[in-house]
Amino acid sequence: MSEQLKYEIARELGVDQIVASEGWGGVSSKNCGMMVNKAIEIAERSLTQNNSALK
Secondary structure (H helix, E strand, C coil): CCHHHHHHHHHHHCCHHHHHHHCHHHCCHHHHHHHHHHHHHHHHHHHHHHHHHHC
16 A cells, blocks of 8 residues: 555544654554555455446
8 A cells, every 4th residue: 555545544534643643553453444444445446447447
């Protein structure tokens, strides 16, 4: 996952201030899990869109 995507997801989930003040180690495991789920959703959407474009 790119750094840019990680920061975008953190901002979307409202944990960007934690990252800014404490670093990634300050983000709870629950929020990390939510970030991973969001990244998977984004990747699945991207694959679906790419597959649709190929048809």
